[in-house]
Amino acid sequence: MFQEALKELQYISTQVGLPIEYTQGGGGNTSVKLNEELMAVKASGFKLKQINPKEGYVVVNYKNIMEFYNNVDLSLDRDYEKESTEFAKANVVEMEGLKKLRPSVEAGFHSILLKYVIHTHPVYANIVCCTHKGRELMNEIFKNVDFGFVWIPYINPGFSLTLRIKKAVHDYLNENDKFPQVIFMENHGLITTADNPRECLDLHQRVNDMIKTHFGIAETYPKIELDKLDENKYVSRTEYLKIYLKANKIGLDFFDRNVLYPDQLVYLNENISLGGMDNKLNINTETGEIIYLTNESEAQTMEETLLACIYVIDNINRLGLPLKSMTAEEIDFIKNWESEAYRKSLVKSLKK
Numbered sequence: 001m002f003q004e005a006l007k008e009l010q011y012i013s014t015q016v017g018l019p020i021e022y023t024q025g026g027g028g029n030t031s032v033k034l035n036e037e038l039m040a041v042k043a044s045g046f047k048l049k050q051i052n053p054k055e056g057y058v059v060v061n062y063k064n065i066m067e068f069y070n071n072v073d074l075s076l077d078r079d080y081e082k083e084s085t086e087f088a089k090a091n092v093v094e095m096e097g098l099k100k101l102r103p104s105v106e107a108g109f110h111s112i113l114l115k116y117v118i119h120t121h122p123v124y125a126n127i128v129c130c131t132h133k134g135r136e137l138m139n140e141i142f143k144n145v146d147f148g149f150v151w152i153p154y155i156n157p158g159f160s161l162t163l164r165i166k167k168a169v170h171d172y173l174n175e176n177d178k179f180p181q182v183i184f185m186e187n188h189g190l191i192t193t194a195d196n197p198r199e200c201l202d203l204h205q206r207v208n209d210m211i212k213t214h215f216g217i218a219e220t221y222p223k224i225e226l227d228k229l230d231e232n233k234y235v236s237r238t239e240y241l242k243i244y245l246k247a248n249k250i251g252l253d254f255f256d257r258n259v260l261y262p263d264q265l266v267y268l269n270e271n272i273s274l275g276g277m278d279n280k281l282n283i284n285t286e287t288g289e290i291i292y293l294t295n296e297s298e299a300q301t302m303e304e305t306l307l308a309c310i311y312v313i314d315n316i317n318r319l320g321l322p323l324k325s326m327t328a329e330e331i332d333f334i335k336n337w338e339s340e341a342y343r344k345s346l347v348k349s350l351k352k
């Protein structure tokens with residue numbers, strides 16, 4: 001059942017899931033609506049590039065999830081954050097031969113968009129999304145395009161983010177008579193949505209390409225290289241990182257001052273040691289050398305996340321833009337969020 005739609009889901013997921021400039025580690029998610037009720041959406045803890053008709057996704061009743069968001073009454077004093085996660089989990093539909101997994105924590109906003117949804121954390125879109133000038137830049141770069149787009153100021157992921165996107169889509173539709181198919185999320189990433197898979201992919205590509213052109217980014221994104229030194233010991237051979245870390249002599253507060261988005265917190269911040277060898281990700285600030293003390297899968301995820309963060313920070317600084325970091329309160333929410341703890345617990349077991 002639904003073979004064709006699932007193959008399309010696999011196609012869009014690999015197209016945006018393989019390039020590490022678009023997707024790092026287990027970040028990002030995709031979905032396809034299978035009929036009037038059912039939606040296949042990435043499973044939490046899976047990588048986009050691992051999705052195929054047999055695994056990596058779950059099927060949920062998106063109609064129910066949509067109704068949940070249509071009917072919430074915020075005047076009631078309820079833990080909607082928790083309830084919405086429970087509700088999404090309770091609306092997973094068992095499919096023959098498919099493992100019953102948890103849907104992506106972002107299944108909420110997938111439910112309220114068009115048939116195909118691509119959500120990634122692309123370094124190019126995130127140059128725009130991680131500066132105080134983001135909204136202004138978006139309006140300038142995309143002033144002549146034929147598609148609709150909206151800006152979502154940073155808000156806690158999960159329940160709050162879904163409600164905020166729902167309102168932005170609603171307002172945009174009222175004013176413009178067309179669906180906003182491109183959504184920029186401050187300190188987070190990009191969403192594109194369409195009723196056909198090619199268009200959804202094409203929008204994702206166009207948005208990133210237009211940002212590259214606007215900023216004059218012509219070089220290809222750095223390649224990642226990890227060498228195995230020992231069991232659970234890897235060294236980074238990624239030239240770009242080594243050069244940056246050596247030249248910029250980053251201090252202890254570097255990663256705390258520059259918190260770009262939740263995935264940086266989930267995969268990097270607590271695992272970094274500067275000048276020591278006592279954590280999973282150890283940076284020698286004199287030489288720029290990076291040693292990972294963990295398995296290959298986790299080292300790979302960390303290296304991809306680190307490269308993306310440094311690349312975005314480097315470009316924002318180079319362009320003279322004011323970097324916008326997440327606030328202490330926003331950081332606290334992510335650190336205490338049960339859904340993220342769950343996602344984090346899966347990172348070691350992710351296949352390459």
Ligand SMILES: [Zn+2]
Pocket residue numbers: 027028106119120121188189
């Ligand atoms: Zn995301």
